[in-house]
Amino acid sequence: MRRTKIKDLLAHGEIGAKVTVKGWVRTFRSNRFIALNDGSTINNLQAVVDFENTSEDLLKRLTTSAAVSIEGTILESQGKGQRIEIEVENLEILGDADPDEYPLQPKKHSLEFLREKAHLRPRTQVMSAVYRVRNALAYGIHKFFNEKGFVYMHTPIITGSDAEGAGETFRVSTIDPKNPPLGEDGEVDYKEDFFGKPVNLSVSGQLEAEVGAMALGDVYTFGPTFRAENSNTSRHLAEFWMIEPEMAFYDLVDNMDLAEEMIKYLIDYAMEQCPEDLEFLNQRYAQEEKTKPQNQRAELGLLERLKFVSDNNFERLTYTEAIEVLRRSKPFKKGKFKYPVEWGVDLSSEHERYLVEKEYKKPVILTDYPKEIKSFYMKQNEDGKTVAAMDVLFPGIGEIIGGSQREENLEKLVKRMEEMDVPQEELWWYLELRKFGTAPHSGFGLGFERIVLFVTGMGNIRDVIPFPRAPKSADF
């Protein structure tokens, strides 16, 4: 008999029906009740064993994480919180899990410990919930853009160009690592390398996405990006996934509108698709908050916060206005900010948090940053000082989206590249987009793990990606 997924069974299983279920034992208690999970839902199916007619040997093997196949009949459940249970008629152990060796017993393990068991942690409630929410968000992204007629575009991972002009990159090579071929100048001769030149892992697909926008109109990327930064924080990964929409004929306001609409859509979609996972994560979040000192606790619970973000307009103001707001603020006047607040500086996390969490108590979109602290490709405003940039700042996360209108004027772009020492030879094709049929266009980047962090309420980015990559850490 074909197996039925537990999610379907709990939702639609008819009393009296004979079914086959397969999954892993979460717990087995009173020698009778198996809590069975198959990953299709956070909820377990209760399977009731007739222990008098089951061999003791078999009962002993019903340990946490043992894989079993069960045939039985659906009954109305006598227990609380579950509509149905299954009366076991045939029980087969597919794979044992020796309780003396299996590391994830049914007790609370720290997330740090679970990271070391990344091959088993999806069997825990918390991680399986996170992965299902991550899945819903990923699908939500494709659905959102697909419904708007965007073309999903695979930009290259291995590239000779470095979009940001900043950020350390990973070198990709096949030459002899110990005795690299050297040229006449004594430097490594990359002509002998696989691609015939030095290449690295992409930090962004934006520049190539602009190619798409300038032909197909609206495009987006969703792929892995890489930063070789030696930062071991709860917010950074060496390998992470980014979504980068790029739209022809969009100005900065269109760009902000799209970013805000997208985030709200994603939050609503996750709440609609994963109510039980988010309910569980909501409770976990509440418990985590309780362990913090009173004055550091969030005002809103996880689900409240999601609903709040979905229901309210993001605050939009310019960088210049934000500087004024910050300088008028209590913490500034009392000298509580660690970093300076004056026009021209890059805002620090403390400033962004003040704006989002204290001043406006909602997501904030800052625009029109000083050109000195932004990338060469951003559209220069008429004031000669600022660029048409936007950063979307989120409570607890900080920058979740960065974007801009792009400089579509060839002369201005070339001048800015010269000023910022961005090599033009490598980007000849990017410049040609401005030479042939240029048009206003805009785009932004969303760090996928940042939105997963926000929606799941998890505290560490390494817990929202299956196999995190960080300095000195590339296990599995």
Added chain:
Amino acid sequence: MRRTKIKDLLAHGEIGAKVTVKGWVRTFRSNRFIALNDGSTINNLQAVVDFENTSEDLLKRLTTSAAVSIEGTILESQGKGQRIEIEVENLEILGDADPDEYPLQPKKHSLEFLREKAHLRPRTQVMSAVYRVRNALAYGIHKFFNEKGFVYMHTPIITGSDAEGAGETFRVSTIDPKNPPLGEDGEVDYKEDFFGKPVNLSVSGQLEAEVGAMALGDVYTFGPTFRAENSNTSRHLAEFWMIEPEMAFYDLVDNMDLAEEMIKYLIDYAMEQCPEDLEFLNQRYAQEEKTKPQNQRAELGLLERLKFVSDNNFERLTYTEAIEVLRRSKPFKKGKFKYPVEWGVDLSSEHERYLVEKEYKKPVILTDYPKEIKSFYMKQNEDGKTVAAMDVLFPGIGEIIGGSQREENLEKLVKRMEEMDVPQEELWWYLELRKFGTAPHSGFGLGFERIVLFVTGMGNIRDVIPFPRAPKSADF
């Protein structure tokens, strides 16, 4: 006024409505008729200029690939093949395209030439059609698996393990390429590298996807994979995208059923979503075929072939049966095969093509290959000689899917790894999946560009990915 996309306009634009459209000039003829395209569809919108009341200077700038913004009124079209056209009331040039410099004039360019202009080629009819079909196939994949309750899983790109145990890999590193740190043994000291050990770009996410399947039940990956093989063919890329579903409790038959269902779904989905693009590609394919000698032409046109694959069951037979069929075949008896046909050899392209194109005239799934020519992780059959592998072979493409039931028995897996010199230390976590709650499971890999090739009828894999990566080739 907000711009309307040409696709929407052509489908739903109401006669008499005032609209704004933006896009690129495909052609401008008789000083009156602009064929305008904005990438939302392969079809152009005809915009009619009142040339008597338009300055000569402006008319001169209406060159191929110039970006324009047009306000006007929708009229019933007098021309053939189009329902509506637009009477231009306001015309603005957003970006010029000097006809003396713009390389893609409205004539047929070779696909080789277009590859060198990868930043402009999405503006051509053929490439924009390919990219839209590629987009539909990508979304179709997510839709198919999402509707079945699969969890989309991001497996790592940077990895210390090499799933296939074969295939050349790209090294990823941040150590000094010229003077790498050396250990006491005189070898490169990877402890000083970013990840503290040698790592490479993943050739497959399968092993990590198995982690997901053994907890979440049904998962799939869709991400980039890499092969550092020095092969400059029309079928291979150094960087390509793979889809790798992995399912708990699936045997080989379930696996074949899913693969066949998925491919048919994708073909149907593309035909439903991209009828105009595929009609164009169908004509292109027919023209290409005409340039071939009569006896090398395909029997079916592109659309006919897609429909045929969608409508018919794939032929399923074992490797052993296939060897018998081949040895009974005319080309074998006449000594026409270049490579030997005997039990134990890996089938060559000529053999696969014979089976698919001559013997069965439809997709073929071969199963139960000799274990010697397949990977260590495939489930060993009871005969001691074969493994529960499957390859899906397609006309014109060859292998489009490779998969297997996985060996879930720890002892058998360890023994096979020993026999094949696969290091166990690195894969301790993979082995633990068999130690704790193991269960039968299966999966397969679909090379995304292979299915895009098949559906678009293009001849070279470099023309179905925006920025192809191949030996000595990593431009853009």
